[in-house]
Amino acid sequence: MxxxxxxxxxxxxxxxxxxxxxxxxxxxxxxxxxxxxxxxxxxxxxxxxxxxxxxxxxxxxxxxxxxxxxxxxxxxxxxxxxxxxxxxxxxxxxxxxxxxxxxxxxxxxxxxxxxxxxxxxxxxxxxxxxxxxxxxxxxxxxxxxxxxxxxxxxxxxxxxxxxxxxxxxxxxxxxxxxxxxxxxxxxxxxxxxxxxxxxxxxxxxxxxxxxxxxxxxxxxxxxxxxxxxxxxxxxxxxxxxxxxxxxxxxxxxxxQGGVAEIERRNKQKAQILYNAIDESDGFYKGHAEKESRSFMNVTFTLPSDELTKAFVQEAKENRLIGLSGHRSVGGCRASIYNAVTIEACEKLAQFMKEFRKKH
Incomplete structure (x- = not known):
């Protein structure tokens, strides 16, 4: 498919x-x-x-x-x-x-x-x-x-x-x-x-x-x-x-094993993406303070609007869809609701690392 x-x-x-x-x-x-x-x-x-x-x-x-x-x-x-x-x-x-x-x-x-x-x-x-x-x-x-x-x-x-x-x-x-x-x-x-x-x-x-x-x-x-x-x-x-x-x-x-298993996966998915942000030496900056971070919506900014536009476009070319942030925050947003797989988050985290190295 x-x-x-x-x-x-x-x-x-x-x-x-x-x-x-x-x-x-x-x-x-x-x-x-x-x-x-x-x-x-x-x-x-x-x-x-x-x-x-x-x-x-x-x-x-x-x-x-x-x-x-x-x-x-x-x-x-x-x-x-x-x-x-x-x-x-x-x-x-x-x-x-x-x-x-x-x-x-x-x-x-x-x-x-x-x-x-x-x-x-x-x-x-x-x-x-x-x-x-x-x-x-x-x-x-x-x-x-x-x-x-x-x-x-x-x-x-x-x-x-x-x-x-x-x-x-x-x-x-x-x-x-x-x-x-x-x-x-x-x-x-x-x-x-x-x-x-x-x-x-x-x-x-x-x-x-x-x-x-x-x-x-x-x-x-x-x-x-x-x-x-x-x-x-x-x-x-x-x-x-x-x-x-x-x-x-x-x-x-x-x-899938009920809500407890869903919660475990959601925390794992969020950690994959927050690690990509935290290990980027400031290239990606999370909007939310760490103790308030959402397990559902991962928000972050890049160093410039030009890089943000390039990120969203290149992500789309890699079949990573829906990453534009809301205008009141800017940057990017990855919504990782229950149906989003661990594989999807791993693909996004890998793309984030590659994009940072490239730019």
Whole structure:
């Protein structure tokens, strides 16, 4: 197969085995004579897909029965608004820790619904690290505390989550299923699928049932967590094909040895690339401070814009795709989500060494 090494930030790489299985079932899923895309979302055939995805996610992440798993639409961007709409009112305050562009966008939406407070931020350093100096155990009138667990643009990641007296909400769009979690640390986790869970189109929400009960009642029906929880995420037509692909990715993770094995590989992949940066005598410079480095998005700069352009172009010629950095950081970014192989990271690290010697 003429496949490239895909380092795109999202939509991102999907395991080849998953793509092959979907290809084989595309015209006739499970002897139905139809594609999954053609199944009624009220049919038994689709119902099995839907519930299998939910069950696998609960199994792989050890999600307790006190939580509900929802399959929604609109991406993380809709969650930025849906969360304050459901949980922020005139009597409480939404607290945010800013660690990148996506947490800024989440805060911006919350401001439209009520009072907000920035508990900590690393914006002054252009988000080179996860904020450290803050007190989260005595928040006053807190609706919730919101964090972004991994920052795709800046290449930083929370490695220890904050202890807080408020409900803790996390945007995990870019690192869910990449490492083991204690789900009970959180009251709500949300994640767009297009990085570690499958193709774009479905958003996973893991929410404590007690929190659902506390949600505002006067919100539009489609934007109420209670609506989707009570209907098993089938209130309206769900993104059926995206959920089917999610179920295949979850089966793949289980076959690989579960989240613990995925985490081990992800750390190995990241170390390969960070070693290439650290051993380059300053030719490559990591954007993130070492203690905040992401295992999902490796960001680095080169000595000049001209060299950066040459790096991206020559990498492309070597079938290493998606390495341009975001404009707010510059340089390059290698997104090494679950489906990116160790081989791909070794190829990139070797290319980085050869490019440095050449230039």
């Amino acid at each position: 003429d496949r490239v090494y895909n380092f795109n930030a999202g939509p991102a790489a999907i395991p080849v085995e998953v793509l092959q299985k979907a290809q084989g079932e595309l015209l006739n899923f499970n002897h139905t004579g139809m594609s999954v895309m053609e199944l009624s979302h009220r049919s038994q055939a689709y119902d099995e897909v839907h519930n299998n995805a939910k069950s696998l996610l609960k199994e792989l992440l050890n999600i307790p029965d006190s939580y509900d798993v929802l399959f929604l639409q609109g991406g993380a961007s809709l969650q930025f608004a849906m969360i304050p709409m459901n949980f922020l009112n005139n009597e409480n305050i939404a607290y945010y820790i800013l660690s990148g562009a996506w947490s800024e966008k989440a805060l911006s939406e919350a401001k439209k619904f009520g009072e907000t407070n920035v508990l900590a931020s690393s914006k002054e350093s252009n988000y080179t690290h996860i904020p450290k100096q803050f007190e989260a155990n005595s928040l006053q009138n807190a609706a919730y505390l919101h964090i972004t667990s991994n920052n795709t643009i800046f290449g930083t990641q929370w490695h220890e989550f904050p202890s807080t007296n408020a409900p803790l909400i996390a945007d995990m769009s870019s690192d869910i299923l990449s490492r083991e979690l204690n789900i009970e640390q959180f009251d709500l986790i949300y994640a767009g699928a297009q990085k570690n869970l499958g193709p774009s189109g479905v958003t996973v929400v893991i929410i404590k049932k007690d929190l659902i009960e506390k949600a505002n009642k006067n919100v539009p029906t489609i934007l109420s967590y209670q609506t989707h929880a009570s209907k098993n995420s089938l209130y309206n037509t769900p993104p059926t094909f995206a959920i089917y692909m999610l179920s295949l990715v979850l089966e793949w993770v289980k076959e």
